[in-house]
Amino acid sequence: MVEDDETIRRSLGMALERYGYRVSSAPDGLAGLEMFREVRPDLLLLDVMLPHLDGIGLCHRIRETSQAPILMMSARGDALDVVAGLEAGADDYVIKPVDTSVLVARIRMLLRRTTFTAPTAADSPPQDADGLLRFRDLSVDTLGLDVRVDGRPVALTPTELRLLLEFVAAPGIAQQRQTLLRKVWDYGWDGDIRVVDLAVQRLRKKIGADHIETIRGFGYRFRR
Template identity: 80%
Template sequence: MRPDGRPDDGPPAQRSGAGGDPAARVHILLVEDDDAIRRSVGMTLERYGYRVSAAPDGLTGLEKFREARHDLLLLDIMLPHLDGIGLCRKVRETSQAPVLMMSARGDSLDVVAGLEAGADDYVVKPIDTTVLLARIRTLLRRATFTAAEPDMPPTDDTGLLAFRDLTVDTRGLEVRRDGRLLALTPTELRLLLEFVAAPGIALQRGVLLRKVWDYGWDGDSRVVDLAVQRLRKKIGADHIETVRGFGYRFRR
């Protein structure tokens, strides 16, 4: 599906007749009230090998989310009965699954509200297939990344890094504050690992976008700012300093 609404040529693997696409194991929940968009996006994802469950409103989407395990949620912001922001908050009460929001206006305050509610990223309508698939693949990779990916500072044999009340297990990928295990989303965990890999060093927003969100360009810095805001609430605001006009720095 191209931005002008015309279908694309389908995935290369499908055109070449290749099988065994690992995407077939991925279950995506698509919640969109526009019938045409829901069918079009759903068919596109299925052509690329994803398993898709679809819902036309927020309450139905919440029921489907609670009935089965989903690897990623693709939510429209403007939904009847329960909007995408409210649905994202409900999801975050019990799950850290990646959430990708869809917005008709990229500069909308609704995008900010969605990211504040716990969404990992967003795409703008009309949906560009290339962008949508790239964002989905990035979120799925982030949800399954290993501790070996970031350049971590030296640790002892346990792989533990300690910062006052915060302990980061770089091998077991667990974070504890005052001994209490924290529930971080894959995005928040990856962001924290980037910070603890470079304590005391100021990191530009653009660098974080490329390393955490896998953007090949400097995208919307609000994504970084709101993810940092959510991370601060969980690990303690004093661990991450704002470097005005530049980015952020993790305190040693």
């Protein structure tokens, strides 16, 4: 956890430890980057407004070497903060002050995403016995969880991988943003569909924009 407010850092750390998590914390972005390199955590909780290196910049730096889940915290809930964090590679965000039970629910949700089960669908495309799906230059190994474009491996975050698995399980089928939010992000309540849009945008950059069609006012469709 990287949080510059000492009171929040201490109280939130203690609260998370009561839920059974082991928490390492830092007071600024540069200290957080150094701590990340030493600890290699399962999940990162980053404040947006940090001294020396802000949360957006820290998220960018972490994404250079790690696909670990990142949960951003914003005091303002400003749309620009949210979008910037998601574009930098964050998986989700919460608005401060945040109820501990809500924060823990988001953390559990992100950590569950690191244990994958490939989605199934009646209209899923033919695949090899080893679980390999092919879409022109894109290949997705649903068992080995390996994604390649033109034979080159593609590094995806857990969220991006779950999103891609949902898409390739049902090519040609239109999927609502709210449905993807529920299935990929495990939201049991209405969430911000910008999370979906920004994740699709990042996924397109990695696998090729032409694989995912936008259905205006509805959602997305993966090309057969």
